Amino acid sequence: MIDLEDVQWTTEDFNVRFSLSFPGPGIIGIIGPSGGGKSTLLNIVAGFTDPQSGRIRINGNDVTGLAPSERPVSILFQEHNLFAHLDAAKNAALGLKPDLSLDKAEWREVDAALARLGLQGRETHRPAELSGGERQRVALARILLRKKPILLLDEPFSGLGPRLRRDMLEVVRKLQQDLDLTVLMVSHDPDDLKAIATHAVFVADGTASTPQTIDRFFATPLQPRLAEYL
Amino acid sequence: MASQHGSIGKNWPSAGALLALAVLALIALPALVALGWSSPGMGSTSASFLWQAASFTLFQAVLSTLISVVLGVLLARAISRRQFFGRGFLLRLFALPQGLPALVAVLALVSLYGRAGFISRFWPELPSIYGLNGILLAHVFFNLPYAALLTLIALQQVPREQWRLAQMLGMSERAIFRVIEWPVLQNALPGIAGLIFMLCVTSFTIVLTLGGGPAATTLELAIYQALRFDYDPGLALALAMGQIGLCALLLSFLAKFRPPFAETARLSLGPERASLSRSGNPVPDMIIIILSALFILLPILSVILSGLTADFSRLLTERILWRAIATSGGIAFTAALIAVLIAYPLALAAIRLESKGAVKKARIFEAPVELTLLLPPVLLGAGWFLILMPSTSSVGYAPVLIVLINAIMALPFVYRSLAVSLRRLVAHEDPLCESLGIAGWSRFSLIDWPILKPAFRAAFTFAFLLSFGDFGVIAFFGSDSIVTLPFLIYQRLGSYRTDDAAGIALVLAVFSILMTQAFSAFGRKEHAHD
Numbered sequence: 001m002i003d004l005e006d007v008q009w010t011t012e013d014f015n016v017r018f019s020l021s022f023p024g025p026g027i028i029g030i031i032g033p034s035g036g037g038k039s040t041l042l043n044i045v046a047g048f049t050d051p052q053s054g055r056i057r058i059n060g061n062d063v064t065g066l067a068p069s070e071r072p073v074s075i076l077f078q079e080h081n082l083f084a085h086l087d088a089a090k091n092a093a094l095g096l097k098p099d100l101s102l103d104k105a106e107w108r109e110v111d112a113a114l115a116r117l118g119l120q121g122r123e124t125h126r127p128a129e130l131s132g133g134e135r136q137r138v139a140l141a142r143i144l145l146r147k148k149p150i151l152l153l154d155e156p157f158s159g160l161g162p163r164l165r166r167d168m169l170e171v172v173r174k175l176q177q178d179l180d181l182t183v184l185m186v187s188h189d190p191d192d193l194k195a196i197a198t199h200a201v202f203v204a205d206g207t208a209s210t211p212q213t214i215d216r217f218f219a220t221p222l223q224p225r226l227a228e229y230l
Numbered sequence: 231m232a233s234q235h236g237s238i239g240k241n242w243p244s245a246g247a248l249l250a251l252a253v254l255a256l257i258a259l260p261a262l263v264a265l266g267w268s269s270p271g272m273g274s275t276s277a278s279f280l281w282q283a284a285s286f287t288l289f290q291a292v293l294s295t296l297i298s299v300v301l302g303v304l305l306a307r308a309i310s311r312r313q314f315f316g317r318g319f320l321l322r323l324f325a326l327p328q329g330l331p332a333l334v335a336v337l338a339l340v341s342l343y344g345r346a347g348f349i350s351r352f353w354p355e356l357p358s359i360y361g362l363n364g365i366l367l368a369h370v371f372f373n374l375p376y377a378a379l380l381t382l383i384a385l386q387q388v389p390r391e392q393w394r395l396a397q398m399l400g401m402s403e404r405a406i407f408r409v410i411e412w413p414v415l416q417n418a419l420p421g422i423a424g425l426i427f428m429l430c431v432t433s434f435t436i437v438l439t440l441g442g443g444p445a446a447t448t449l450e451l452a453i454y455q456a457l458r459f460d461y462d463p464g465l466a467l468a469l470a471m472g473q474i475g476l477c478a479l480l481l482s483f484l485a486k487f488r489p490p491f492a493e494t495a496r497l498s499l500g501p502e503r504a505s506l507s508r509s510g511n512p513v514p515d516m517i518i519i520i521l522s523a524l525f526i527l528l529p530i531l532s533v534i535l536s537g538l539t540a541d542f543s544r545l546l547t548e549r550i551l552w553r554a555i556a557t558s559g560g561i562a563f564t565a566a567l568i569a570v571l572i573a574y575p576l577a578l579a580a581i582r583l584e585s586k587g588a589v590k591k592a593r594i595f596e597a598p599v600e601l602t603l604l605l606p607p608v609l610l611g612a613g614w615f616l617i618l619m620p621s622t623s624s625v626g627y628a629p630v631l632i633v634l635i636n637a638i639m640a641l642p643f644v645y646r647s648l649a650v651s652l653r654r655l656v657a658h659e660d661p662l663c664e665s666l667g668i669a670g671w672s673r674f675s676l677i678d679w680p681i682l683k684p685a686f687r688a689a690f691t692f693a694f695l696l697s698f699g700d701f702g703v704i705a706f707f708g709s710d711s712i713v714t715l716p717f718l719i720y721q722r723l724g725s726y727r728t729d730d731a732a733g734i735a736l737v738l739a740v741f742s743i744l745m746t747q748a749f750s751a752f753g754r755k756e757h758a759h760d
Contacts (some may be wrong), residue, residue: 048394048502067505069400080391085413098396099405146399 002150002182007044007054016040016206018054022199024182025149027173028211029193031186032203033229038186041203042152045184046075058150074143075152078159081139082127088114088138089123095145113141117171133164140171144179151175153185157192169196190230194218202226246575247595253572254598254641257634258605261613279444279452280468287448287476290362290437291430294369299423301370302377303415305522307407308515309378310385311507320519321382323526324375330530331699331742332372332435333716334735337723338533339368339440341732348532364440369433373426375526380425384418385411393502403510420487428480432473432606435701439723449473450608454705457612466616470609477604485600533732540733550713551734555741558698558714561629562745565636566693570686572637573599573645581652585660599645602638610635611706628707635703640693647692651685691749695742715741 002022009016016037022028030038043049045056047068056064063071074095082091093102093110102110114123117137127135136156143151153172157165173196176183187193193200193214200217202209204225222230309320327335342348343359350356357363388410396406437451447455449469456466545551576595583592614631659677663669668677701716708717715738722730 046394046398048397067400068394068397073398075394075398077391077394080389081395083392083409083413086409094395094399094409098399098401099408 001057001059002045002184003055003057004044005055005057007051007056009040009044009049009051014040014206016044018044018208020201020208020210022182022184022201022211024059025176025180026198027176027183027185027196029185029187029197029200029214030203030208031188031190031193031200031226031229034188036204037206037208038203039154040206041208042075042154042184042186045150046073046152047071071150072148073150073152074146074148075154076136076139076143076156078155081142082135084127087124087126088119088130088134088141091127091138092141092145095142110141110145113144114138116144117141132160133168136160136168137171140175144175147179149179149181151181151183153183155186155188158187158189165192166195172196190218202229204229244579247579250572250575251595251598254602254638257638258602258610260617261605261610264613264616277468279465280449280472282444283447283449283452283469284472284476286446287431287450290365290369290446290448291427294366294373294430295423295427297366297370298373298377298426299419301522302374302422303381303419304518305374305378306381306385307411308518310382311503311510312512312515312519313504314516314519320523321379323523324379326375326530327372327526328376329695329742330372331701331716331738332368332433333439333701333719334533334699334738335371335529336368336436336439337719337728337732337735338529339364339371340728341536342529342532343367346728348528360440361443361446362441365433365437365446368436368440369430371526371529373429374522377422377426378522380422381415381418384414384422388414390502393506397502397506401506403507406506421484424480424484424487428477428484428603431476431480434606434608434705438701438705439720449476450606453608453612457615458706463616466612470612473606473609474604477606481600481603533735536729536732537736537739540729540736542733545730545733545737550718551737554713554715554718554734555737557629557712558716558738559741559745561633561636561714562694562697564633565640565697566690568633568637569640569644569693570648570690573641573648573689574686577645577649577652578656581649581656582660585656596645599642603642605638607635607639607700607702608706610638611703615706628709628712632703632707632712636697636700637693639700639703640696643696644689644693647689648682648685651682655681687749691746694745694749698742698745699738 001024004018004020007016007018014037018037018041030041032038040049044051045058047063047066047070050065054064055062058072082088083094086094089107089110090100092114093100093107096102096106096110111123114120117140119134119137119141122130122134122138127138130138139156151172157168160168169192172183172185175181176196185192185197197214199211200214201211202217202223202225209223209226217226309317330338340347340359343356343364344350345358347359359367392410396410401409431448432450433448434450434454437446437448438454441447441451449472453466453469453473456462456469576599580592580595583589583595611631614635618627618631655678659681663673663677699716701720704712704714704717705720708714713721715734719731719734719738722728722734
């Protein structure tokens with residue numbers, strides 16, 4: 001459960017105002033036109049953006065003003081999730097110890113996480129030697145190791161082909177079920193939402209609609225702004 | 231290959247490029263041949279002198295580079311993670327020494343640390359600024375801020391997502407250094423250090439004014455002295471060969487480790503980096519930043535102050551000052567124009583060939599420009615000095631040579647700054663232009679010129695300033711009949727009229743700024759009419 005209470009963030013040319021509760025656990029899709037505030041919404045939950053007013057609660061705890069590392073949140077970006085000079089195992093291991101001072105047992109845990117995402121034998125490969133899908137799997141292995149209850153996805157698979165993209169969505173669904181996560185997934189493709197989301201939110205002009213179950217969200221008649229976007 | 235419409239547009243830059251190559255060869259080759267021809271062999275005293283000069287060249291360059299790079303990295307790291315008042319001003323200040331004529335910088339340092347300088351008044355035991363101390367001081371003054379800026383540019387290429395990851399993972403400063411910053415530095419430092427080393431090896435004016443004597447003479451300075459004072463072409467040739475060999479080694483190293491290249495360092499700090507270090511103790515960083523700022527700022531303030539105390543009512547009525555301003559301006563304007571006119575067709579030809587996959591052919595136009603870095607201006611000067619020395623009419627040729635050698639000196643930098651914009655132009659506009667059949671003059675006037683104007687302006691201004699403040703070439707050819715501002719400063723320094731020298735240095739600085747403003751105003755005004 002993530003609550004945004006009258007959260008407001010303003011810059012010279014942009015202004016967002018969010019007041020809503022994301023139900024959880026589950027996968028909540030966030031959809032809307034670019035420049036409408038989708039990424040800002042994620043950044044506020046993650047703590048990269050500090051709002052000028054309002055409160056943010058995660059599972060009942062007030063996290064307003066906390067640093068990103070102090071929040072129970074992991075995030076997957078569209079790219080640059082991995083450090084180019086570190087191999088897959090080390091990149092994933094950053095999720096356990098950000099200074100890479102792992103003991104034997106912890107390294108075994110890293111290997112197990114990579115194996116769980118289908119990356120056996122890839123442990124010593126560097127990002128340049130991995131495919132786009134594999135790179136995102138390494139980043140997901142890191143998120144698995146961090147064991148945070150909230151997962152934020154910022155259009156993480158939009159660079160992948162259709163087949164790979166379906167596979168990755170499936171990986172996310174499985175992670176969500178196994179770990180009972182609350183996932184916020186930003187996307188501009190309604191098919192992504194229909195594939196795995198349990199709920200959906202429409203974000204445009206710096207505000208968000210109330211979350212609805214995925215069936216009701218796409219039920220006809222659509223809300224006018226959403227219909228216009230789709 | 232280009233479409234059928236593109237044939238005119240495809241041929242004329244190549245013709246222009248070949249012409250530019252020919253001009254380049256005509257300036258550079260005779261100088262080299264002359265150096266080779268006039269060698270009567272070298273005695274054993276010369277050999278030991280050559281060895282001494284070479285080892286001092288390397289010794290001072292290694293020390294200068296080490297100090298500049300180590301302090302520069304500490305400074306860059308301090309700046310890269312702190313948001314503080316005046317950060318933008320500081321970055322502009324650190325870009326200043328690179329644009330300062332070497333002679334003005336030397337005056338600045340002397341006016342602060344010299345025997346009668348501001349600091350020596352309070353601290354008479356200050357070691358002398360002449361010799362190795364002064365050379366190191368001046369090289370660090372130039373290169374510490376340069377190393378810091380290049381390191382900052384390298385660090386700002388870290389993608390924003392990675393700083394956010396560091397935030398999310400809760401990385402300590404040590405972990406950030408190990409995981410994010412050190413790999414960037416590892417890639418960038420060889421290039422940065424190589425570049426600075428090269429600048430210190432070929433530095434001429436600083437060593438001439440602050441060094442000298444057998445104990446503190448570099449190859450570059452020794453070549454000059456062998457010709458200008460001893461007239462010993464054999465020794466000059468041996469020294470020149472040593473210098474070319476050294477530069478060739480360095481250039482092949484630099485070709486492997488390119489220094490980071492970006493237009494400027496970003497003035498503001500990303501919010502991610504700032505919030506990552508908010509918890510740490512800022513005092514050590516601020517101490518480094520403040521000391522470095524003083525190190526750069528104090529000499530500049532001091533030369534302005536001592537310049538202002540010069541007797542301007544007399545100076546400004548001296549005809550020679552106005553003649554020097556006119557001569558410097560004329561030389562710099564013509565040299566900058568020639569540099570741009572040679573660099574543009576070469577860069578265009580090379581980049582167009584490159585974009586069509588003919589990488590080897592492209593090197594034909596690109597390599598000669600890089601090779602001019604092998605020929606420090608002093609070498610070209612020396613070669614032509616040998617050609618023209620015997621003839622009595624050499625004075626008449628001097629201005630032409632000064633212009634041409636200055637143009638060649640600016641060429642690699644002009645080429646590089648034009649190439650950045652040209653690469654974008656060729657990638658973005660060529661397909662459309664070729665499909666629409668826009669070629670030849672209409673292509674240049676409608677498409678290329680409006681897009682490239684800022685790049686031309688920047689390249690021209692840079693070349694102008696480089697020649698306007700240059701002393702390396704005029705040192706060979708200057709005489710009572712051809713006097714530039716830097717030459718005049720040097721003459722006054724030589725006759726111990728330091729106040730005059732500082733005053734003229736101020737005039738030089740004021741005119742440099744005025745000219746820069748004039749060029750950019752010229753561009754803006756035209757822009758308003760578009």
